[in-house]
Amino acid sequence: RKEVEQDPGPFNVPEGATVAFNCTYSNSASQSFFWYRQDCRKEPKLLMSVYSSGNEDGRFTAQLNRASQYISLLIRDSKLSDSATYLCVVNNENDMRFGAGTRLTVKP
Amino acid sequence: EAEVAQSPRYKITEKSQAVAFWCDPISGHATLYWYRQILGQGPELLVQFQDESVVDDSQLPKDRFSAERLKGVDSTLKIQPAELGDSAMYLCATQQLNTGELFFGEGSRLTVL
Numbered sequence: 001r002k003e004v005e006q007d008p009g010p011f012n013v014p015e016g017a018t019v020a021f022n023c024t025y026s027n028s029a030s031q032s033f034f035w036y037r038q039d040c041r042k043e044p045k046l047l048m049s050v051y052s053s054g055n056e057d058g059r060f061t062a063q064l065n066r067a068s069q070y071i072s073l074l075i076r077d078s079k080l081s082d083s084a085t086y087l088c089v090v091n092n093e094n095d096m097r098f099g100a101g102t103r104l105t106v107k108p
Numbered sequence: 109e110a111e112v113a114q115s116p117r118y119k120i121t122e123k124s125q126a127v128a129f130w131c132d133p134i135s136g137h138a139t140l141y142w143y144r145q146i147l148g149q150g151p152e153l154l155v156q157f158q159d160e161s162v163v164d165d166s167q168l169p170k171d172r173f174s175a176e177r178l179k180g181v182d183s184t185l186k187i188q189p190a191e192l193g194d195s196a197m198y199l200c201a202t203q204q205l206n207t208g209e210l211f212f213g214e215g216s217r218l219t220v221l
Contacts, residue, residue, distance in 0.1 A: 044199075096208075
């Protein structure tokens with residue numbers, strides 16, 4: 001079993017749709033969690049950290065469920081510019097492990 | 109433009125040749141990672157440095173890969189000899205201590221023919 005697992009997608013949604021990505025992790029001692037965005041042939045960039053209480057940044061909401069070892073990312077009112085691969089990242093004592101990523105395409 | 113500098117951006121080589129990648133991290137970032145990313149997959153950790161010391165190289169194929177960070181600043185990743193399966197993007201990242209955020213370089217894309 002991989003340490004970090006994501007639904008690979010692809011997710012193809014129309015503009016304005018709400019889309020949710022899920023991620024599970026195997027190490028119960030994992031300390032911190034992130035969502036990164038990666039555009040085609042570019043380097044990953046931090047989208048948002050994931051806090052225990054859940055957090056929101058504009059149209060993006062991240063949730064953490066430690067009991068189920070599960071992280072989610074919700075994107076509301078999808079824009080064309082949201083098209084990218086979304087990577088779930090889990091930190092185990094500064095050992096940062098990535099999921100395989102979920103590809104999102106937002107269409108007009 | 110990424111603050112972590114990597115070179116070369118692109119490298120095409122024949123199998124059995126030697127290849128080297130270089131990374132210059134953000135000043136003051138003690139933790140440095142090398143990742144390999146095959147198209148369509150997530151980044152896979154190869155090696156992690158804390159200053160000049162290797163923290164984790166359990167995923168590094170040590171028969172052909174080596175990495176060093178001699179003065180605890182810039183780092184090199186070497187492959188010798190390169191194999192067809194090594195074709196990938198090699199990403200260097202450094203970590204901000206207080207937030208844990210990773211900052212990536214633009215990567216070095218390797219094609220082995």
